[in-house]
Amino acid sequence: MSTEPNTSQSKKARYLTFFLGDEQYGIAIERVKEIIAMMKITAVPKTPQFMRGVINLRGSIIPVVDTRLRFAMPSREADMHTAIIIVEIDKINIGFIVDHVEEVASIDESNLSEPPKFGSYIDTDFISAVAQMGENVVMILDVLKLFEADEIVDLEQIQNLIED
DSSP: OOOOTTGGGOOEEEEEEEEETTEEEEEEGGGEEEEEEOOOOBOOTTSOTTEEEEEEETTEEEEEEEHHHHTTOOOOOOOTTOEEEEEEETTEEEEEEESEEEEEEEEEGGGEEOOOOOOSSSOGGGEEEEEEETTEEEEEEOGGGGSOHHHHHHHHHHHHHHHO
């Protein structure tokens, strides 16, 4: 083991990585509350198309977002790998449906770079950084930017409506 003088500059952060199609994404692990298997989702009328509905998780009503639809990707049927990642955004728990969860990865900050501006399925405003992990490029999501402020209020209202 070599000792480098710049150890203070090589900070590592932990991210939960997951796939949507062939694209790999990451969310800061401190935002992730839990990962659950796909379960029955109750539709809520008059919500955006990407809002699949709500789940009852141990007595808590949690809004669930189809991440593929949120990113304007084609929808797909759930399979045995489909999971729901429960994330906390502004004190609201929200479920994100993903194709499959990969791992919790420690990524050195030196491997993070600014997201490129390119035309893809995803609006690059959602991406806070791009990480190089071996052969893979992982897009690190800024979960706060996944929703506009009014959409967060809508999610909160949906949660309150159903819990009342």
